[in-house]
Amino acid sequence: MTEVRRFTHGSRIPGWDDAVDFSKDPAVVPDAATTPVPEHLRAEIEEYMARYPDFRSASIPALRAAQREHGWCSPLAIEQTACVMGLTPGYLTAVGTFYDMIETQPSGRQAIYVCTNISCSLRGGDAIYSAMLEAAADDSDLNVRHFECLGACDIAPMASVNGEYVGPLEPSDCATIIADVKAGREVLPDKQLRRRPSAHTIAKQES
């Protein structure tokens, strides 16, 4: 879960009471002639746009594609997406800032989400989070965050490492995870959720 930032008077919108500069024109759809977009990114976004009856539906997949390309949804990434989609950067920024997985602040490419919601914290999720932070130290390539319930309370406490669910974790596993991520190896193969049989099956075999 991302801490919602609060600004003046408790508002959640930065600069909401700043004076508006009416002499400036609002940002328009970026001009394709002056906005270079990597060819594969353009192709990917156009493929997403073709999937839906309304091309706007592709904004989340498109922003995620731009994020994969640039590491985070930088103003440049948003401008490129806006150029391909024919939308204003403002529209896409509004969409991007709503979703937790879209990083509108500079962040590391390797996403490590540690669940600290109820079920995980009952089993020590908060300790895993601090151990993970400690193991990651200040590596700017790593994006270690605590996250809302990731939907894997059966392996609590757990973490999602670049989308791979691993658990149940011990604080000592965190150093291994970070080392695996840095080396580009598979993360904790014996603790991956996808290889785990269902609790239902185990209960059936035992009875």
Added chain:
Amino acid sequence: MELLYKNIDEPGLNTIAVYESHGGYQSLRKALAMDRADLIQELESSELRGRGGAGFSMGKKASFLPKDKMDKYLVCNADESEPGTFKDRELMQKNPHQLIEGLIIGAHAASANCAFIYIRGEYDYVADILDAAVAEARAAGYLGDNILGTDQSLSLVVHRGAGAYICGEETALLDSLEGKRGNPRLKPPFPANQGLYQGPTLINNVETLSNLSHIVRMGAKAWSELGVKNSSGTKVVSISGNVQRPGNYEIELGIKSRDLIYGLAGGPPDGREVKFWFPGGSSAPILTAEHLDLPYDFDSMAGAGSMLGSGAIIVIDDSVPVVDVALKLATFYRNESCGKCTPCREGTNWTVHMLERIDSGEATPMDLDIMASVQEHITDHCLCVLGDSMAMPISSMIKYFRPEFESHIEAARHRNDLGAPPSPHPVEAVGSAAAGPYTSVA
């Protein structure tokens, strides 16, 4: 009785070959041969209730869609983000074709021609499995134009979200699917009339749709005999928290809650007792140990003042202070509130502030009353139920554990050396101490 979880751990069940070898896609042939009205009738008489949280009759919902010829949409809600719920993840990961088959049957009932699976962005690896399964189903002719030679056509897109709890709410999900911020919409109009792209839309949970192939195969009558009255069928229950064997278990509705928590999940660790439990995800009002003998079904949970919700049981044992859970919960809802409706945006924020005061010993017992009244002001005053989802469990915690809240304040006050408790009657206290510079100038 196992339906959804039959052969769940068989290797390769996520491929169409293995799924078909277990009789997969036979129900689809049967359903496509049926008249639409008959299929809806069949679904209604099965009394299948939605498995996503609200528990509304699935057949009835499908019947609300207009019958005229136009673009109609079916959206599968796979944005499973309710804390404690993880059944859909396992169903999609291990048996994606069961969902796709049910989805096509549902589309036939609603005569929808365009379907989406909105899966939460965190489930990327599950979405990859779904994508592969959809491609297989398309290649086999179960998706596309004129499925199996009938007039039913269906396109199916797996849409990945990007992390927002609120997108599990159906109208917020539609906005998000349209490429906007996931803000809930005012209802009515209900999605059945005006949903995705302003067209009629049927929205169902993964588990609900996964049940359809079994209902068609067994017949509504046989299926509805499973479980108990008003809670027919089987249910995948996610049990987590302080239990020895957390996980998903498929049960017939109506079994005793104690058998679930102590029997299947092994109960709390040795030497610990159940203090309280959420019967339907973290949005459900809590129940205590004395409710353990209730049958686990829709009506019994509602009768006890809670709800079955998404069927996610979170067990909390007696080593955990209730304030910790309340604070965790309220912080979660504060961060996930979309901010559209004032009672929810501000109510969740102030509840967190008050709980922090309680945790640090600065609060008085009167704050508990204020907090309870804040919860009342949130409930039913917003477009969606996110605020209610915090208000209901928090008020139930105050109801059942008020003495513990009070002693928590006392203990924290002593621990943090905050001196005498603030007077419960601040006005009088000011009056009697009216000496010094504030005395009236007579």
